[in-house]
Amino acid sequence: MKTINKYSASSMLIHWAMALIILSMLFLGLSMVQSLAVWQIEAIALHKSFGILALVLVAIRLINKVVTTSPALPPSVPKAQALAAHLTQVGLYASMILMPISGWLMQSADGRHVSFFGLFTLPSLVSKDIETYAFFREAHGLIAYAFLLFIFMHVSAALYHGLIKQDGVLGSMLPGKHK
Amino acid sequence: MSKKITLIAIITLFALTILYFTGAFNSDAVTAQRFVNLQQGEQAHAGFRRAHAKGICLAGSFESTGELAKYSQAKVFDLGATPFIGRFSIAGNNPTAPDLKAPVRSLAFSITTDDNQEWRVAMNTPPVMAVATPDAFFKQLQALSPDPVTKKRSPEKIKAFFAAHPESAVFNNWKASYKPTSSFATEQYHSINAFYLVDENNEKHAVRWIAKPQLSDENIQPLNNDSADALQLQLKDQVAQAPVKFDMLFSFATAEDDENNPTVLWPQSRKTINAGTLVISSLQAQEGGVCADMNFDPLVLPTGIEPSADPILRARGAAYAESFRRRAKEVLLNN
Ligand code: HEM
Numbered sequence: 411m412k413t414i415n416k417y418s419a420s421s422m423l424i425h426w427a428m429a430l431i432i433l434s435m436l437f438l439g440l441s442m443v444q445s446l447a448v449w450q451i452e453a454i455a456l457h458k459s460f461g462i463l464a465l466v467l468v469a470i471r472l473i474n475k476v477v478t479t480s481p482a483l484p485p486s487v488p489k490a491q492a493l494a495a496h497l498t499q500v501g502l503y504a505s506m507i508l509m510p511i512s513g514w515l516m517q518s519a520d521g522r523h524v525s526f527f528g529l530f531t532l533p534s535l536v537s538k539d540i541e542t543y544a545f546f547r548e549a550h551g552l553i554a555y556a557f558l559l560f561i562f563m564h565v566s567a568a569l570y571h572g573l574i575k576q577d578g579v580l581g582s583m584l585p586g587k588h589k
Numbered sequence: 590m591s592k593k594i595t596l597i598a599i600i601t602l603f604a605l606t607i608l609y610f611t612g613a614f615n616s617d618a619v620t621a622q623r624f625v626n627l628q629q630g631e632q633a634h635a636g637f638r639r640a641h642a643k644g645i646c647l648a649g650s651f652e653s654t655g656e657l658a659k660y661s662q663a664k665v666f667d668l669g670a671t672p673f674i675g676r677f678s679i680a681g682n683n684p685t686a687p688d689l690k691a692p693v694r695s696l697a698f699s700i701t702t703d704d705n706q707e708w709r710v711a712m713n714t715p716p717v718m719a720v721a722t723p724d725a726f727f728k729q730l731q732a733l734s735p736d737p738v739t740k741k742r743s744p745e746k747i748k749a750f751f752a753a754h755p756e757s758a759v760f761n762n763w764k765a766s767y768k769p770t771s772s773f774a775t776e777q778y779h780s781i782n783a784f785y786l787v788d789e790n791n792e793k794h795a796v797r798w799i800a801k802p803q804l805s806d807e808n809i810q811p812l813n814n815d816s817a818d819a820l821q822l823q824l825k826d827q828v829a830q831a832p833v834k835f836d837m838l839f840s841f842a843t844a845e846d847d848e849n850n851p852t853v854l855w856p857q858s859r860k861t862i863n864a865g866t867l868v869i870s871s872l873q874a875q876e877g878g879v880c881a882d883m884n885f886d887p888l889v890l891p892t893g894i895e896p897s898a899d900p901i902l903r904a905r906g907a908a909y910a911e912s913f914r915r916r917a918k919e920v921l922l923n924n
């Protein structure tokens with residue numbers, strides 16, 4: 411098998427697009443549940459639409475992951491670090507999937523519609539029930555914090571590779587010529 | 590070396606950004622969480638609403654006159670009847686408070702039409718707010734709260750608050766002249782905040798509405814003044830006799846009215862349309878009742894009704910969600 415040291419262009423595109431959307435979603439989510447400002451309603455509507463977009467993107471991303479080859483970590487990375495990187499990745503993928511789904515379920519459980527940018531309304535996933543609402547509302551909040559932790563670890567590790575180790579790990583997700 | 594510093598700087602900045610968005614640094618801002626903390630008081634009543642905790646569930650039918658249909662695309666205003674569920678309540682965070690001590694009474698309802706569009710409404714007895722922003726409302730509640738030590742309200746604090754907020758004059762005038770009625774069924778309930786009706790041509794009409802009782806105190810069942818549940822008991826007797834009805838009167842703003850300011854009254858002369866009648870035909874205790882599990886968030890609106898930019902109205906969504914989140918979690922964990 412040919413060894414590669416870069417992600418495919420499609421993988422890079424979807425990685426960076428989702429990174430942007432998800433970080434914005436996390437920060438918007440945290441702000442809007444506290445805010446009493448006049449923009450709160452529009453923020454919630456945007457949050458739901460972009461959240462559904464993220465769900466679509468994660469589905470595409472999973473397919474893309476199966477059909478493309480991901481570069482392996484360089485052999486210089488110690489076993490423990492490689493394991494940590496792997497676990498962080500699993501956490502990132504799990505959060506990416508569970509965040510939008512818990513959001514949609516939470517809205518369904520309070521009988522609220524989820525509109526996709528005003529274009530169409532998504533079906534309700536569960537019937538209205540306060541305990542179901544509580545479960546998915548708390549899940550949405552808890553997974554968000556886990557997600558932030560995974561992202562923090564992921565970003566720190568990527569920068570460590572890029573700035574200190576300079577072993578091509580960061581470059582593998584960046585366009586252009588890198589080692 | 591400088592690379593290490595760059596790395597540490599970026600990571601620290603990222604961590605601080607995350608903390609910033611979690612609200613770690615804005616201890617002064619009035620957030621939904623701080624608002625609900627204030628409303629629930631020192632000892633929250635687990636499983637209950639943090640405001641308007643005591644109430645009774647109701648069900649009935651909205652009989653639309655069809656007269657509002659040309660101003661709004663919402664199907665609920667087409668001629669015909671749509672079932673609804675709702676809730677009468679009293680203001681305050683105590684689910685066992687004496688009914689007759691409450692300064693404010695309320696009526697909330699939720700109607701879903703067959704096109705699956707829902708309209709949630711929460712109305713109060715005052716026609717206006719004392720203040721126009723959530724920050725000022727927070728300070729008002731703080732001023733009205735009893736001192737944690739003496740358990741007494743401070744008249745000086747209250748006086749100082751209202752003196753600093755001359756816009757509260759309309760509210761205080763109303764308060765001075767308001768006499769609570771002898772029944773939930775004879776009060777008049779107000780939307781207070783304005784909304785837009787959106788018609789077929791996508792034109793917006795700023796409106797407020799009131800639920801005006803068809804009954805008056807002269808022709809109702811007696812009230813037992815000694816009972817803590819006086820209003821609920823009276824209502825049960827009343828509904829047992831005949832359905833309790835309210836007319837939904839919508840008044841339309843003119844260019845002179847500011848639909849984003851909930852502290853001012855609109856003149857009586859404004860065009861008013863009777864959209865239909867709320868016919869309340871059955872009641873159910875809050876404990877185990879359908880309305881206990883509802884969040885009457887006034888920002889859940891059907892196509893054809895939109896929120897105004899009133900800062901009070903727009904603050905309600907996040908606050909109701911926070912209260913709903915807390916009690917929903919308690920219901921889940923206690924069952
Ligand atoms: C990538 C996807 C998503 C991310 C990263 C995300 C993130 C967040 C975060 C961080 C919060 C604040 C949680 C808290 O402080 O407890 C939040 C709240 C919320 N999210 Fe999401 N979310 C996503 C998708 C969705 C989707 C798809 C929906 C609905 C269709 C949704 C609906 C909501 C709602 C309604 C709230 C506010 C809940 C409340 O007011 O109590 N989210 N979200």
Ligand code: HEM
Binds near residue numbers: 625628780902905
């Ligand atoms: C910034 C202003 C306001 C805040 C922060 C606020 C806050 C709250 C909260 C936290 C609840 C409990 C929600 C729940 O757990 O379901 C509530 C309930 C309620 N509020 Fe407000 N409120 C505000 C303004 C108003 C106004 C202007 C009205 C009347 C027009 C109103 C009428 C009601 C009613 C009727 C209920 C009880 C609804 C029910 O039966 O469930 N509120 N409010």
